[in-house]
Amino acid sequence: MxxxxxxxxxxxxxxxxxxxxxxxxxxxxxxxxxxxxxxxxxxxxxxxxxxxxxxxxxxxxxxxxxxxxxxxxxxxxxxxxxxxxxxxxFRPVPISAPSSVVYQVGPVEAVSPELHNGGKLISLDPTEHHLLYQAAHQPGVMYTTDLADPIAHNTLVMHDAITAAWAPNGSALVATVATDTTALPLLAMIPTGQYMSPLKPEALAATWAPSQTQPITYMLQQAGKIQLWRTNPDGQQTQMQAFWPLSLTPRLLLWSPDGTQLAIVVSAAGSVSPTTLTQPCLEIYLLQMHNLHLQKLVQAGDFSIGALAWSPNSQSLTYEKISATKQTTLQTLNIHTKHIEFEVPIKATLQGWSWSPDGRALIYSDGGILRIYEAQTAHITLPKLTGIQDTPFWLKDGRILFLQIIGSSSQLAYLTPDH
Missing domain, CATH: 1.20.1270 (Substrate Binding Domain Of Dnak; Chain:A; Domain 2)
Structure with missing residues (x-):
């Protein structure tokens, strides 16, 4: 019953x-x-x-x-x-496994003599129309070139540049430049295709914020405090946003894609001098912009920090970790847990890397050979290439742009996806 x-x-x-x-x-x-x-x-x-x-x-x-x-x-x-x-x-729709993507050799583009003869790519603007590159054997000498016509639109834009960052719409660069007249670097504004105009404020590191009001963010260190400042493109209206009692030297600033967090790479503690501006970077801090909370993300150790890049979803930070014995590893750190999500050992020399637009993979150049690390299952196959492949950029449409070096000459080359 x-x-x-x-x-x-x-x-x-x-x-x-x-x-x-x-x-x-x-x-x-x-x-x-x-x-x-x-x-x-x-x-x-x-x-x-x-x-x-x-x-x-x-x-x-x-x-x-x-x-x-x-x-x-x-x-x-x-x-x-x-x-x-x-x-x-409302029944759940099953998620199918991602299809394989096979890349094919795409077109190549001739470049200006300054890039052709040993120049090095630095960055691609967010609209993917312009490249910033450094002339061979001339540190701080920067050019911009237009991808639509790299030879016709090639302009000398900076001397003595230390750092440079693109505006979100690709219309200009903001940079820090060394001068003979000031102890600290100065801010400089560089409209795309024009030579730089130094601004009044001194700055140790600068970047272009997603905000449209006072979009230029820069940092100083004075009297044992690091300071966060903002200004507009003409440098006339400056405002200190926050400061912290840390005698660090900010060297690089990088906004997260969603504009809510600022990664700050610093070198050794102590007062700022020409020496500290050339020392290796040692730590990474993370600034939450909604409450201006600053926390240490990467503690100093027996290594230095090179370049870094955010993941597309703003949840992870990938940075170049260089050991005391010059062994390089790409470390990807979850900014919430502070745990390493994955690491990629570099067998030879790291020559640039880029996240895929969907955040499923990294492409990097190891000793001049393009390689893929699949952070998630992505089934990506690259073709066999000739020459040296340097500084890859994974474009929003899925293509891969890189500098191809054959002998002593360089050209821009593309890989195109064949789904």
């Missing part, structure tokens, strides 16, 4: 004949309760919106809900219909 039969037998034994109507009145709440419980369990297994589920359950359990058999049956039938509709409408 199941639990329901036991309940009913108990009620029949405790009620006399006048209770026959009471039996029917008792039967309906029990049935309603059991059916309601069943439907509630089923509801929890499907993707109702919270509002829809609450509305259905509120109607079933509402005080004073009519107890007549006809209304009860209709209400429960309506709930059952809604559940069946939801099961067919």
């Amino acid at each position: 199941n639990s329901y039969d036991k309940d009913r037998q108990s009620q029949l034994s405790t009620h006399k004949s006048p209770a026959q109507c009471s039996e029917r009145e008792t039967y309906h709440p029990i049935l309603e309760k059991r059916l309601s419980h069943f439907f509630q369990q089923q509801t929890e297994q499907i993707h109702f919106t919270p509002e829809l589920r609450s509305q259905i359950l509120r109607k079933i359990h509402a005080p004073g809900f009519p107890q007549s058999r006809w209304l009860t049956t209709c209400s429960l039938a309506l709930a059952a219909s809604l559940i069946l509709c939801a099961l067919f409408t």
Whole structure:
């Protein structure tokens, strides 16, 4: 005998004949309760919106809900219909495994003599229209070139550059440049295709913020404190946003793609001098912009820090870790847990890397050979290439741009995906 039969037998034994109507009145709440419980369990297994589920359950359990058999049956039938509709409408869609992507050798582009004869790519602007590169054997001498016509649109834009960062729309660069007249570097503004214009503020590191009001972010260290400043493109309106009692030398600033966090790479503690500006970078700090909370992300050790890049989802930071014995590893750190998500040992010399637009893989140049690290299963195959492949950029449309060096000459080359 199941639990329901036991309940009913108990009620029949405790009620006399006048209770026959009471039996029917008792039967309906029990049935309603059991059916309601069943439907509630089923509801929890499907993707109702919270509002829809609450509305259905509120109607079933509402005080004073009519107890007549006809209304009860209709209400429960309506709930059952809604559940069946939801099961067919909102059932989860299975996620298929990513298809394989095979890359083919794409077109090549001739470049200016300055890049052709040993120049080095530095960065690609966010719109993927312009490249910044350094002339061979001339540290701090920078050019920009237009990918639409790399030879015709090639411009000398900077001397004595230390760092440079693109505006989000690719219209300009902001840089820090060394001068003979000041002890500290100065900010400089470089409209795309024009020579730099030094601005008034001194700055140890600078970048272009996603914000449109006072978009230039830069840092100083004075009196044992690091300071965060903002200014506009003409450098006339400056404002200190925050400071911290740390005698560090900020060397590189990098915004997360979502604009909520600022990675700060620093060198040794102590007062700023020409010497500290050339020392290796040792630590990485992370600044949360909504509350200006500064935390140490990477502690100093027996290594130095080279270049770094954010993952596309702003959840991880990849940086170049160079050991005391000059062994290089690409470390990818989860900024929330501070745990290493993965690391890529470099067998020869690291010559640039780039995240895929979907964040599933990294492409990097190890000793002049392009390689793929799949952070998630991506099934990516690269073709066999000739020459040296340097400084790859993974473009938003899936193509891969890199500098191909054959003998003593260089050219821009593309790999195109063949899905």
